[in-house]
Amino acid sequence: MTMNPDLVAPSREPRQGDVSALDTDRNPGHAEAPVPTVVHPGLTGPIKIKAEDVSVFYGQKQALFDVSLDIADKAVTAFIGPSGCGKSTFLRCINRMNDTIPSARVVGKITIDGQDITDRSIDPVLLRARVGMVFQKPNPFPKSIFENVAYGPKIHGLTANKTELADRVEHSLKRAGLWKEVADRLESPGTGLSGGQQQRLVIARAIAVEPEVILMDEPCSALDPIATARIEELIDELREEYCIVIVTHSMAQAARVSQRTAFFHLGQLIEVGPTEDIFQNPRERRTLDYITGRFG
Amino acid sequence: MTDAALPPAVAPARPATAAIQKRLKARYAREKRFRAYGLIAIGIAVLFLAVLLGSIVKQGYSAFYTHAVTAEVYLDPAVIDASNPGGANYDQLIASQQLAELGVADDERGTRSTAMRALFSPDAGFGLRERVIEDPSLIGQTIEFTAPIGDDADLYFKDDISRDTPQAQRRLSDEQLAWLDRMEQSGAVTSGFNSDFFTRGDSTQPELAGVLGAVIGSALMLLVTGLLAIPIGVGAAVYLEEFARKNRITAFIEVNINNLAAVPSIVYGLLGLAVFINWMHLPRASPLVGGLVLALMSLPTIIIATRSALKAVPPSIREAALAMGASRTQSVFHHVLPLAMPGVMTGAILAMAHALGETAPLLLIGMVSFTPGIPEGLTSPSGALPVLVYIWENASERAFHERTAAAILVLLAFMIVMNLVAIVLRRRFERRW
């Protein structure tokens, strides 16, 4: 897991302007947000996800310590921190992917729209249909491009007939900005696409079930700078409709795409706030050390 | 949390969520069914194993005990010619005296004494004859003898022959059964551990047939197999893993070995028949030929196991040895191979265990023929444990049935011991690393 310094160079200048512009736009929203007792500054919209004292254990080992965090809707929240700091572990709590690891145990409470999703009665299937996820390595299924996108609607029975399904696939691919590139070869295997295309296909696959939240676990770490830039653009577009949480070890990327940033270290949430503040004016010494490259 | 099925009251119900929820029950039902299929499949496999082992134990355990009869016999000088004690019919002597004791008269054609003879093993008369030849002064005396009971009589005492079966369909008549009952009441019949089964070779008489000959034959064969296949297999693996450059020849050898491992065992039998017996004229049915064939058969398995054991040795060990100025050969034989040895031995023992159970190639090199007694050496005709199972399974006598299952139990016992040794080695292997 090495950082790709190239990621920083090409699109930095215009983007940073973007972010600050957005931030000023949202400043009034900040004041209106239903801020909970634990004040987490930088909220840019209504709270979508609310975590309270979440801890995760893998067997005997504790990987995450009492994390409390609010995540806003219709915004991008970035988790940063050195490898093994618990940011991915926390991300996997939000769609309960930790359930698939037999030794993992999660305590604490996470609510989405006020509904406790860590409760046993909550169906992980239903939850994961609401919370999509994109992984570090593009993982299209060994099926055709069409079947990859149709996978979710098919298993969940979201479409009544073939035309509806085709429409939904087309819409999702368009939404993910892949339609133009693959419209004429929907039947060719998804694994035949380039890395960046594969990652956008996976995003289209996630969008096809109309989720509310999209989790992204270092979605660009396996991609080249150009593909990365495309994904980042896409994330920025998707922000208008979804609550997006992205884990990244590229601080530049966090700065470019997110409105809020949370810094994790050794399984603890150190600091959370507006992205700008975190990078320019962190409150915690450890955050400063990390973003200035003193460790990580 | 009590609000278990918390309705999406807080969150506005989205059309997708509702659609998904509607199908959820059916999807979970399918999930349960699918999981059940998996469990059923495993259940069937376990059930088969249980039925297989259970049926063999059930059929075979009775062969481990047997019945013997102890009786007195008057060595009548009128029947036994002192100048030729071997010429008398001792079986008839025993039978007629037993009839007399039970107060039954023989008829003119000797039907009854023949029926009585059938209740004794031919070993009874044979043993008596030996004793008299050794000590002719016994003639005229009454002596006590103990001999195995006949195979059918043994089955009767094991409740394997029932009076309820119509007389015509069973091997013993009502009259014979009545005699057996009376003999049992008089205390002449004793049951005990069937030591003959473990101390004798094969025989046409079930009550005299044992597994020792086959066990020794199998042991000799495994000796040949082990002495050939293990050094050659390890040598080949060491060459391929440590010495060979990756070129077309070694690639060809590799493909070759993988394919040899999957060649049906019977083809090795054909090879043995054509090369070792018909071309090299090695003795048929001998442990030598059997061992050679099994060695060729186990070679690929041992090579593959050894190679993976060698692969598991970290390269740092090789580099350390080479850095100390050791030659490549020294590095391999002094450092790498000793570290891989437990893994190598585990693979070798498992290959030997598999060779022990192999039958088909041995049939083709002549082991299917009847070989009584204990094999004398590597080149004398011999049986083998799995082949004995095959031969006995084909025998018509009912009493061989239980002995076949018992021979299987002996075979399985040997295989279990070998596998346990392999497991113990594997454990030690893990401790070393």
Next chain:
Amino acid sequence: MILLVLILLIGFSAAAYWAGRRLARRRAAGTRAHSSLGYHGAYVLLWAAIPALVVLILMAVFSTGIQYQLLLADAPEAIRALDPMRQGAFWYDVLTVADGGTPQQIWAGPQAELLQSEAQRAARIGGLMTLGGAVAAVLAGLIGLGLALRRVAPQFRARNRVEGWIAAFLFVCSAIAILTTLGIIASLLFESLRFFQSVSPLEFLFGTQWSPQIAIRADQVGQTGGFGAAPLFVGTFLIMMIAMLVAGPIGLFSAIYLSEYAGPRQRAIIKPVLEILAGVPTVVYGFFAALTVGPALRGFFNGVGAQLAGGPLDSLGQYLMLVQNQMALVAGGVMGIMLIPFVSSLSDDIINAVPQSLRDGSYAMGATKSETVKRVLLPAALPGIAGAFLLAVSRAIGETMIVTMAAGLAARMTLNPLDTVTTVTVQIVTLLTGDQEFNSPKTLAAFGLGLTLFIVTLGLNIIAQQIVQRYREQYD
């Protein structure tokens, strides 16, 4: 005899080692030798033992052949007059008698007398060759010893030479694998070619009459038409299909359960059970099939038949009442049980090789486990599983003991699982376990069957291994 030779050889080698060591020490007195004394000893040992060993091995392998050729060169007229098959049988018996055995055949008149005299001649030739071989071995050993001792010197790189020998030995070890393959191909081809001289390959492969027992005399071959192996192929195929129908689903579902559902504790119990099932010798499965499953299924079908007889399905009932122990279903079913662990462990490996990221991707979409298995894992693993199944098919075709003990001998072209069929391997065993001379068409037919079996299984294995390998590379 073998033991004596071995002891002599070991003694000789030990003496050579000792001599080499001693000489090296004497010649190195005062100077520092390149290699340690032990390597000098080992070098001399190798040069003394290997030439002798090579001579002995060559003798063991070729002496019979040479002896045979010498016998044939001076063969009496009366024997030359016999037809080739009969001649072969005669010489086989001559060699048997010369070795102190009893002839396999009954020879009458002049042939009986010739048998004795020729056997004496054979024994004489054999004795001479043994003597000659022994002398040659001793000479080879001594010459090697002398040459090696001359080279012993402090500067001599004994270690490198010895290591060269070791590397050569290791290479020979791995070459034995190739020799085995060559041996298999040569022996099968050679005997099959002789068989195909009397029976045309086309008739063998496509003929539908299999009755080798009729063709007792050599001149009947071809006229009886008894060597059409098609029914054997059909029977083999039928039993293989039944076995795969049992082993395929059960093995695959066990593998799916083991790799996707079972926790570590369940795996710790289930895996050994499957390993035991895999370790049971096939002869035990044969016993189980012949004496437990066969009678049980027969009883079941006969019972069903008795129920149906007289009713609307009378003819079916009548048929079922006549079903035998040795139906294809019994052998195939039990073979299927035998193959369960084979299919399951191969499929388990294959499914485990599917990257975790695909599972994660599917679960993250909200798929259940079974949906993930059915829609993602199995399609992804399909080529690998196909390869595993092909390997199992090859196993089923080559399996011998179960069918020998539980399938019948009736060569019938049928796909009815309740009928008695016979297979290629059963016929090989049957043809070769009777007491007949080696050169009869009957025994040669077994080699023709063996060749067919070898080619088919080899082809299946090569294809399957390539599929599996390509599959693995895809996810590496």
